Amino acid sequence: MLLMTIGIVLGVIIGVLPGLGGANGVAILLPLTFAMPPTSAIIMLSCIYWGALFGGAITSILFNIPGEPWSVATTFDGYPMAQQGRAGEALTAAFTSSFVGAFVAVVMITFLAPLVANFALQFGPPEFFSVYLLTFCSFIGMGKGSPFKTLAAMMLGFALAAVGMDTVTGQLRLIFGFTELMRGFDFLIAVIGLFGIGEILLSMEEGLSFTGKSAKINPRVVLETWAKLPKFWMLSLRSCLIGIWMGITPGGATPASFMSYGVAKRMSRDGDKFGTGQIEGVVAPETAAHAAGTSALLPMLALGIPGSPTAAVLLGGLLIWGLQPGPLLFVEQKDFVWGLIASMYLGNLAGLVVVLTCVPLFAGILRIPFSIIAPVILVICAIGAYTVHNAMLDIWLMLLFGVVGYVFKKLDYPLAPLVLALVLGDRAEDSFRQSMLISQGDLHIFYANGLVGGITTLALVLLCWPLISKVIARFRSGSA
Amino acid sequence: MNDNQSSGTGIRAGISIYAMELAVALVLLAIGTVVAYDSYRLGSKWGADGPQSGYFPFYIGVLICIASLATLAHTLSNRSGRHELFVSWVRFKLVLTVLVPAAIYVLCVQYVGLYVASAVYITVFMVWLGKYPWARSLTVGLAVNATFFLMFEVWFKVPLFKGSLDPLRFLGY
Numbered sequence: 001m002l003l004m005t006i007g008i009v010l011g012v013i014i015g016v017l018p019g020l021g022g023a024n025g026v027a028i029l030l031p032l033t034f035a036m037p038p039t040s041a042i043i044m045l046s047c048i049y050w051g052a053l054f055g056g057a058i059t060s061i062l063f064n065i066p067g068e069p070w071s072v073a074t075t076f077d078g079y080p081m082a083q084q085g086r087a088g089e090a091l092t093a094a095f096t097s098s099f100v101g102a103f104v105a106v107v108m109i110t111f112l113a114p115l116v117a118n119f120a121l122q123f124g125p126p127e128f129f130s131v132y133l134l135t136f137c138s139f140i141g142m143g144k145g146s147p148f149k150t151l152a153a154m155m156l157g158f159a160l161a162a163v164g165m166d167t168v169t170g171q172l173r174l175i176f177g178f179t180e181l182m183r184g185f186d187f188l189i190a191v192i193g194l195f196g197i198g199e200i201l202l203s204m205e206e207g208l209s210f211t212g213k214s215a216k217i218n219p220r221v222v223l224e225t226w227a228k229l230p231k232f233w234m235l236s237l238r239s240c241l242i243g244i245w246m247g248i249t250p251g252g253a254t255p256a257s258f259m260s261y262g263v264a265k266r267m268s269r270d271g272d273k274f275g276t277g278q279i280e281g282v283v284a285p286e287t288a289a290h291a292a293g294t295s296a297l298l299p300m301l302a303l304g305i306p307g308s309p310t311a312a313v314l315l316g317g318l319l320i321w322g323l324q325p326g327p328l329l330f331v332e333q334k335d336f337v338w339g340l341i342a343s344m345y346l347g348n349l350a351g352l353v354v355v356l357t358c359v360p361l362f363a364g365i366l367r368i369p370f371s372i373i374a375p376v377i378l379v380i381c382a383i384g385a386y387t388v389h390n391a392m393l394d395i396w397l398m399l400l401f402g403v404v405g406y407v408f409k410k411l412d413y414p415l416a417p418l419v420l421a422l423v424l425g426d427r428a429e430d431s432f433r434q435s436m437l438i439s440q441g442d443l444h445i446f447y448a449n450g451l452v453g454g455i456t457t458l459a460l461v462l463l464c465w466p467l468i469s470k471v472i473a474r475f476r477s478g479s480a
Numbered sequence: 481m482n483d484n485q486s487s488g489t490g491i492r493a494g495i496s497i498y499a500m501e502l503a504v505a506l507v508l509l510a511i512g513t514v515v516a517y518d519s520y521r522l523g524s525k526w527g528a529d530g531p532q533s534g535y536f537p538f539y540i541g542v543l544i545c546i547a548s549l550a551t552l553a554h555t556l557s558n559r560s561g562r563h564e565l566f567v568s569w570v571r572f573k574l575v576l577t578v579l580v581p582a583a584i585y586v587l588c589v590q591y592v593g594l595y596v597a598s599a600v601y602i603t604v605f606m607v608w609l610g611k612y613p614w615a616r617s618l619t620v621g622l623a624v625n626a627t628f629f630l631m632f633e634v635w636f637k638v639p640l641f642k643g644s645l646d647p648l649r650f651l652g653y
Contacts, residue, residue, distance in 0.1 A: 152547035162537040204578045371610025379598040429536045
C-alpha cells in the first residue's frame with residue numbers, strides 16, 4: 001500500500017513534467033525496483049504508470065501543455081474550461097473519467113483476457129494501416145475548418161515524421177546534409193512548441209489576458225461535477241470501448257484519445273461547441289486513453305506483445321525479473337498475474353483519491369500572474385524539449401514550432417492532425433510498406449479479408465463524410 | 481479564432497490575413513515540392529526489394545502541394561475578408577517582446593546552461609514585463625531553478641544541459 005502511494009505520487013510528478021513521459025519515467029525508475037520481489041516491484045511500476053496517466057491531464061488542462069502524448073486531445077476542451085474558471089470541474093471530470101476508463105478496462109482484462117488475446121493475433125500490417133487510415137480520415141472528414149488546411153497540416157506532420165533515418169532501409173531522408181536532423185523530429189518537441197510556446201505568444205498578443213482565472217475550488221465542485229457526469233454514461237461507454245479496442249489492437253492510448261474525441265464530437269448534439277470548453281470533450285479522450293493504457297497491458301501479459309511504449313518498458317522489466325510473458329505466465333506465475341491485476345484495481349482507486357485531493361493545489365497554480373508563470377512555462381518547455389534527446393537543437397526547434405503554432409492557430413490550420421501524423425507517421429508508413437511488401441504492391445490487400453476491408457471502408461466513408469451527409473440531407477429534403 | 485474583427489478600436493495598420501494566408505500556403509507549397517523532390521531523388525518507385533525510401537514521402541509531398549494549392553486558390557478567389565487584420569503592428573510588438581527574449585534565452589542556454597539562463601530569464605522577465613521589484617523576481621528565479629535542479633539532477637538523475645561554459649561545475653553534477 002505504501003509502495004502504491006509512492007508509485008502514484010512519483011507517477012503524477014512524471015506525468016506533470018513534460019518530456020518525462022510514462023515510458024521514460026518507468027525506465028528511469030526500473031533499476032530502483034530490482035532489489036524488490038517481482039510482485040511488489042510490478043505493483044510499484046504499474047502505479048507509476050497510473051500516476052503518469054493521471055498526471056498528464058493536469059498540465060493539459062491548466063497550461064495547454066500536454067504532459068503526455070495521449071493528453072493532447074484533452075487540451076482541446078480542458079484548457080478552454082480552465083480559462084473560463086472551470087479548472088476544478090475539468091480536472092475532476094478528467095480524473096473521474098480516467099478512473100472509469102481504467103476500471104472498465106481492468107474488469108475487461110479480468111474476464112476476457114484469453115478470448116481477446118486470440119483476436120489480437122489476427123492483426124497484421126494491413127490491419128494496422130487501415131486502423132491508422134481510419135484515424136486520419138476521421139480527422140479530415142470531421143474537422144470543422146477547411147478540409148484542405150486539415151490535409152495540409154496532417155501531411156506536414158507526415159513529412160516531418162519522415163525526416164531522418166528510414167526505418168526500413170536505413171537510408172537518410174530529407175536531412176539535406178544536416179546530420180543533427182538524423183534523429184528526425186520528435187513529436188514531443190513539436191507538441192511542446194506548438195501548444196506551449198504558441199499559447200504564450202497568443203496570450204501575449206491578447207495583452208496578458210492569461211492572468212489567473214480565479215477558480216472556486218472546494219469539495220463542492222468535485223461533488224457537483226460528479227453529479228453531472230452520469231449524464232454522459234453513453235459517451236463513457238463508447239469511449240471505453242474505443243479505448244479497449246485500441247489498447248488491445250496495439251493502437252495505443254494516443255490514437256484512442258484522438259479517435260474518441262472525434263467520435264464524441266460527431267455524436268454529440270453540441271458538436272460544434274467542442275473546443276470551446278465542453279465537459280464531454282474532456283471525458284471522451286481521458287476515458288479512452290486510460291481504457292487503452294490499461295488494456296494495453298493485456299496483450300503484453302498474454303502474448304508478450306506490448307500495446308504501448310510504456311507497456312514495452314514494463315515488458316523489459318518482466319524479462320529482467322525472469323518472468324517470460326505469454327500464455328504460460330497465467331499458468332506458471334499465478335501469484336504474479338493476479339497480484340498485478342489486484343494492484344490495477346487498488347492502484348486506480350488510490351490514484352483517484354490522491355489526485356482529487358490535490359485538485360485545489362493544482363488549480364491554485366492558475367492564480368499566479370502571467371508575468372511569473374509565462375517565463376516559468378517557457379523554462380519548463382525548454383527543459384522538456386531538451387530531455388527528449390538531450391539535444392540543444394531541440395530547444396531551437398521548439399521555438400520554431402512555437403512560431404508555427406502561433407501562425408497556424410491564427411489562420412485556422414488545425415494543430416491536432418499535425419501532431420497525430422507526427423506521432424503515427426513512422427508506424428503508419430511502416431505498416432503501409434510492410435503490407436505493400438506482402439502483396440507486392442497490390443492495393444487490394446486492404447480488402448483482403450472482412451476485418452481489414454471493414455475498417456478501410458469505414459475510413460473512406462468518414463473521409464467523404466461531409467459529401468455523404470450533404471447527399472443524405474438533400475435526399476431527405478427531396479423525399480419530404 | 482481570429483479576434484481581429486475588433487481591429488476598429490484605433491489600431492489600423494498591420495499584416496492582413498489575406499497576405500498571411502498566401503504566404504503560409506506558398507511556404508507549404510515550397511515544403512511540399514522539396515519533400516517530393518528529395519523523395520524522388522532517393523527513389524520513389526518500386527525497387528528490387530520492395531518500395532524504396534522515397535515511396536511513401538513522395539506522395540506526402542504531392543499531397544502537401546495539392547492541399548496548399550487548394551488553399552491558395554480558395555484565398556485568391558475569396559475577396560470578402562481581404563482587409564481583415566492578421567495582427568496589428570501594436571500587438572505584433574507585444575508578441576515580439578516575448579519572442580525575442582525567448583530567442584536570446586535559448587542562445588544563452590547554449591553557453592551557460594539551462595539552470596543559469598533560466599534563472600536570469602525568469603528574473604528579467606518579471607522585472608521588465610511584470611514590473612516586480614528586483615529582490616522578489618530574483619527570489620522566484622532562483623527558487624524555481626533550485627527546485628528543478630533538485631528534481632532532475634539529484635532525484636531523477638537526469639542531467640540537463642549545462643552549457644559549453646558550464647558555470648555550475650563547482651556543484652559537482
